[in-house]
Amino acid sequence: MDGVFGKAGILGVLLLFSLSGCDFRRVVVNDPLVADSLEVLVPGKSTMQDIATALGAPDEIEEGASGMVFRYRYGDSKTMRVNFGWLLRVLLPVAPSMNLGRGEGVTYILHVALRPDLTFDHSVIQPPPDTPHFWFWPF
Secondary structure, eight states: OHHHHHHHHHHHHHHHHHHSEEEEEEEEESOOOOGGGGTTOOTTTOBHHHHHHHHOSOSEEEEETTEEEEEEEEEEEEEEEEEGGGGGGTTOSSOOOOEEEEEEEEEEEEEEEEOTTSBEEEEEEEOOOOOOSOOSSOO
16 A cells, blocks of 8 residues: 555645746856956056957956946846746636746956056956855755
């Protein structure tokens, strides 16, 4: 009996998952940052046009007292969700969302500093924050 109930339980869980709405997503923002493209920039000589030619248009431009800062972002995130409320779409006019999911995202930011005369000064790549060591959600 235990073997039959165990198989029926597994089949029931598989049926539940097959009827639930699940999705897998991967979102990539911009091209990966390449350190080789920064080697062509010479401090004090490379202009804004040289930076735009080497790296493309920045995602954000900020003006400060000591010059401008161009910011380039690269992001890669992956998520998986299971929506058990999708089962109730057949019975209810409004489907409640009961999502279980987890995702991980990685975002790098390249800061390119310009001098007041709008020539290249230096660049810094900001790494993504560390992932937490404890996840409350088990999925």
